[in-house]
Amino acid sequence: MKICIVTETYPPEVNGVAMTLHRISGELKRQGHHVDIVRPRQSSESQHATYEDTFIITGLPLPGYDGLRFGLPCRAKLRKHWKFKQPDIIYVATEGPLGQSAIRAAEDLETPVVSGFHTNFHEYMKHYKLPILERMVRGFLRKTHNRTRRTFAPSQDVIAKLDAMGIQHTRLLGRGVDTNLFNPDKRDPALRQRWGIQGDNGIVAIFVSRLAAEKNIPLAAKAFEAIQARLPEVSCVLVGDGPERAKLEKAHPEFIFCGMQQGEDLARHYASGDIFVFPSVTETFGNVVTEAMASGLVTVAYDYAAPHRFIKDGGNGFLATYDREEEFIATTLRAFDAIDHWPEVRSAARTTAESLGWDGIVRDFAKELQSILDES
Structure with missing residues (x-):
């Protein structure tokens, strides 16, 4: 044709x-x-x-x-x-x-x-x-x-x-999803070190998206605040650019802003994280979710679009009821309660992505x- x-x-x-x-x-x-x-x-x-x-x-x-x-x-x-x-x-x-x-x-x-x-x-x-x-x-x-x-x-x-x-x-x-590009093997110790992580035992919570109003950025910030209130040593990283970035950087100097990344650099940023927090409620699909899963991250998202289709709550990620802010934050903390099981969750997420x-x-x-x- x-x-x-x-x-x-x-x-x-x-x-x-x-x-x-x-x-x-x-x-x-x-x-x-x-x-x-x-x-x-x-x-x-x-x-x-x-x-x-x-x-x-x-x-x-x-x-x-x-x-x-x-x-x-x-x-x-x-x-x-x-x-x-x-x-x-x-x-x-x-x-x-x-x-x-x-x-x-x-x-x-x-x-x-x-x-x-x-x-x-x-x-x-x-x-x-x-x-x-x-x-x-x-x-x-x-x-x-x-x-x-x-x-x-x-x-x-x-x-x-x-x-x-x-x-x-x-x-x-x-x-x-391109599982050759988005791959746990792209994990970069030098990048993690720049984020303040010494060795492989520290934790990086990561958000990847355009920094715009429709991506529910305030809730991402609240989830990061809840994480750091419980575990101050966690590094919270935002990857992306957009109209909300300047305001976010001013309000949250404790977060790490990496700007827009592409290709191999984007893959390294994903794989160098540990838990992916994504509270957007306007996605038709949510490519970043399957990219995070392919990168072997523990994903927290709302139960619709790609997360609804591919995430089994507690198995290969964590789901919150659609557009319920308090439940999303609670689900993020619930994921940390299950931190001992993260290796299994991450492996299951990668296996799911490999079928896509x-x-x-x-x-x-x-x-x-x-x-x-x-x-x-």
Whole structure:
């Protein structure tokens, strides 16, 4: 198949959606499909830079997200491009102006188009103190996705929410994890020493994510405070960058801030931790959870999305009831009560992650795309 992926975000940008789409694209190619990417030009790129199998359109900075951009409306430009280089099917991964233009251009050309639901934008509204906009965003998402043949979502609980919103023809497009990159063997004693850990007996509690309001950062800080109140010697490390970082650093000089990490450096940071604390309530999946499990960490998370699917409470991680703050903190401390069993928990987490390969996930995705073409 000739598949075109349309997205507002893609590497070298660093976020869950960008990395997921890069992995899906690469696996589709490995399985013999031709993949083109349509995306905005990024701020770090030369205005004249070109890339194989990539069609770059004009973009503008996304407010509140330094380094991320959204594509400007370009229906006519996409229509012209696809007349010259016609795909069999188009996967619109994001719902912004670029995604809207892509759906309209695909309709003009009568090219099958499907969509992906990668981000709970409607749930972000309350975290940015804009709850009045949530209903409006829900309506926008419903209208957008129902113009496509299928809407792919990363977990069954997200699919249930989409069904309740009135979004039709939903399908599962799960997530894998790179267990070669994210691996306990990447543990770095020198990095741990910089975090104040002498030898391998000390404990590092780690949080990996964009430092933004929708990631429930205040609760992560409360969980770290509870840990250090009980065990002052624990080092609490935050990996990531974002609009909340400066405020957090000022409020919590006792925490260690490592900034954004990528690739092997990110893998070393994960593997050099011991317990992963992740209180976000807005994930469609939560790639960081499976990355932490692959790195052999004890994970504490809310019981939804990836944690619900892959964590067995007390077996390969610890779960708290969704969006219950006090229970999340209590669960974090409960994990420390079970510290003698951490070797077994960490080993079980790694074993679970090793079963989450991308090959079968992408193969099922391609089969669904082919079934749509067969219907046409």
